[in-house]
Amino acid sequence: MNAKLGNRLFDGLNYLLLSLCVLLCLAPFLHIVAVSLSSNGPIMSGAVTLFPVDLNFEAYNRVFSDLTMLRSLGLTVGLTVGFTVLCMVMTICAAYPLTKTELKGRKIAMYLIVFTMFFSGGIIPEYILIKQLHLVNSLWSLVLPLLVNPFYLIILITFFNSIPKSLEESAELDGCSHFGTLVRIILPLSMPAVATLSLFYAVNRWNGFMDTLFYITDTNLYPLQLKLYQLIMNSMMTDQMQMEGAQIIQVLPESLKAASIVFATVPILIVYPWLQRYFVSGIMLGSVKG
Structure with missing residues (x-):
């Protein structure tokens, strides 16, 4: 008892x-x-804490009244999905060969990957490079520089190394090529890592702001974060003009900022339940017997 x-x-x-x-x-x-x-x-x-006081939907009306907002939302969703798929393909294609100890130049490649985690050219050289490649005002400027994250690559390499080599040897005895082993053996056992890294890539791209501010000036290509930034700045300027003219302010910048944060956060939160089932351990239990 x-x-x-x-x-x-x-x-x-x-x-x-x-x-x-x-x-x-x-x-x-x-x-x-x-x-x-x-x-x-x-x-x-300052009376608002965790619950709304004097319910008011004017901030959301201001956000949704801009017809270009939905276009920016659709653009950001497509950009995030395409970016995540390309990043995972490149990360997987880079991680799997680097798990092979017989690969020539493997240690040098790993040193170079780790080097990029601590040293970079900086914002100005990167902008000059993007401009010389004629990628300004192109969605590729938001994809190519971030295509492979060194830290995520190392995580995936470590996960691949944890898979028993006997599985790969069995696949080779059955006539599987390296590509077949990767697709049929390694990736199905690596779904927790793949799902987690996909979510990391998607969240980073969804919340990305600084690169869009540097490289995108065409309003038709504004992602959601940049569009919300423009909406808040315009609201602050309008409110300042209203205050100078002694007019009534309909929406405070604080309320508009909060509505913009909710509008930009909810879509990416919807992704979590779909990937939650992969965030488990022990998927490899029983994969090797005897």
Whole structure:
């Protein structure tokens, strides 16, 4: 009885601590949602905490009233999906050969990959390179420089190395080529790593802002983050002009910023449940017997 009681107390304490951690993680997002749904008076007085005060949807009306917003959303979704697919293809094609100890120049390649994690040319040389390649105002300027992340590549190499070599040897005995082994053996066992890195790539591209600010000046090619930035800046200038003219401000910049954050965050949050089933361990249990 004492052992069961101790286990119950331990489980209860764990649930309590985990619940507190979840609340701490959700509190900032709930505050942003509350600000986006509150009217100007409570926001200016600081009365908004985790729940909306004096419900107001004017900030979302301002966000959705811009017809180009949906176009930027569709462009960003397509860019994120294409970027993620290309990045994973390149990362997998680079990681698998680097797991082969018999590959000539493997150590040199690894040194060069690690070197790029600590040293880079900087913003100005990168911009000059993109401009000389005539990629300014092209979506390729948002894809090619970030096509392979060295840190994610090393993670995938480590995961591939953890797969028993006996599986690859068995595939070779059955007549599989290296490509066949990769597609039929390695990738199915690596779905947790592939799904996780795909999510990392997708989130990085979805939240990318600085490169879009540098390389994209055509309003028809504005991704969502840059479009929201333009919307907020225009709102701040309009509010300043209204204040100088002693007019009533309909939407505070704080409320518009909060609505923009929610608008840009919700789509990428929808992806998490679809990939959650891959974030598990032990998928390789039982893959090698005997």
